[in-house]
Amino acid sequence: MFRQIEGLVPRQDFIAAMRRVASSVTVVTTDGTGGRHGATVSAFSSVSADPPTVLVCLFAESRIARAVTLNGRFCVNVLRETCADLANRFAGGQDAEIADRFDGIDCFGTAGEPPMVRAATAFRCDMQQQMRSGSHLIITGHVTEVWTGDAAPLTYREGSYHRVVPQAQTNR
Numbered sequence: 001m002f003r004q005i006e007g008l009v010p011r012q013d014f015i016a017a018m019r020r021v022a023s024s025v026t027v028v029t030t031d032g033t034g035g036r037h038g039a040t041v042s043a044f045s046s047v048s049a050d051p052p053t054v055l056v057c058l059f060a061e062s063r064i065a066r067a068v069t070l071n072g073r074f075c076v077n078v079l080r081e082t083c084a085d086l087a088n089r090f091a092g093g094q095d096a097e098i099a100d101r102f103d104g105i106d107c108f109g110t111a112g113e114p115p116m117v118r119a120a121t122a123f124r125c126d127m128q129q130q131m132r133s134g135s136h137l138i139i140t141g142h143v144t145e146v147w148t149g150d151a152a153p154l155t156y157r158e159g160s161y162h163r164v165v166p167q168a169q170t171n172r
Contacts, residue, residue, distance in 0.1 A: 022157040027077045027090045028056055029107075029115045034070025037063050038101050038115065040091040042156055043136075044076050052143035054123050057136045065137050069130065074141060075114035078121040080151035084161045086119065087154060121149035 029038040041064075043057035056076055058065040068074045079086055088094065090101055107115035109124075116122040125141025132138075155162045 019158050022155045022162065025079045025083075025087045025154040025156050025161065026056075027079060027086060027117060027120070028058065028064055028068070028074055029077060029117070030064070030068045030071045030074045031109075031114055032067075032071030032073060032112050034067040036102065036115070037067040038090045039064035040087050041076075044078070047140055053128065053140055054125060054143060055138055055140045057133075057138050060132060060135060060137045065139075068127065068139060069137070071114070072127045073114050073125065074127065074139070075109075075116055075122055075124040077117040078123075078149070079117070079154045080119055080121075080149055081154045081163045082151070083119050083154055086117065087156075087161065116145075116147050119149070119151075120147070121153070122147040 023042040024044060026041050026044045027038050028041045028044075030036070039058070039062065041056055041058060045055055047053040047055050054076060056074070058068065086105065089098070089105075095101070102115065106118040108118060109115050114124055116124060122145075123141075123143050124145040125143050128140045128142050130137050130139045152164045155164060
């Protein structure tokens with residue numbers, strides 16, 4: 001448990017405010033000597049285009065954080081809006097019924113490479129840096145391969161999944 005640091009907002013206020021922020025739903029995957037694993041993650045962002053770099057935030061004590069650190073490679077799969085079932089599976093919602101989260105999931109890539117989920121926009125990366133911040137690891141990676149999906153992304157806000165709905169364009 002982390003203690004309240006003087007001058008920072010209370011934890012419950014921070015969590016309540018963050019629940020109102022919409023985020024893309026991603027599945028981070030990895031494979032290699034540390035094993036094949038995947039987990040649903042909402043903290044993902046681009047960092048730079050020169051060189052192409054992204055970051056993910058993973059709970060430091062999680063299996064996915066250990067596996068990514070050991071493997072040195074990961075893939076961020078931004079799920080399409082119809083893939084709430086994949087998000088739930090990789091969040092552990094079916095772990096009691098399904099031993100392997102990848103069972104029956106359409107992925108591509110060779111053994112030892114982070115799997116790219118075919119129903120996603122994917123960023124395969126070589127791990128560049130990691131930094132601990134509170135309960136999480138911030139991991140940056142140089143993007144070595146992309147797969148561009150053609151569907152709108154699945155988003156998460158206020159404890160449930162949402163669709164992105166474009167607004168009408170107006171001339172200014």
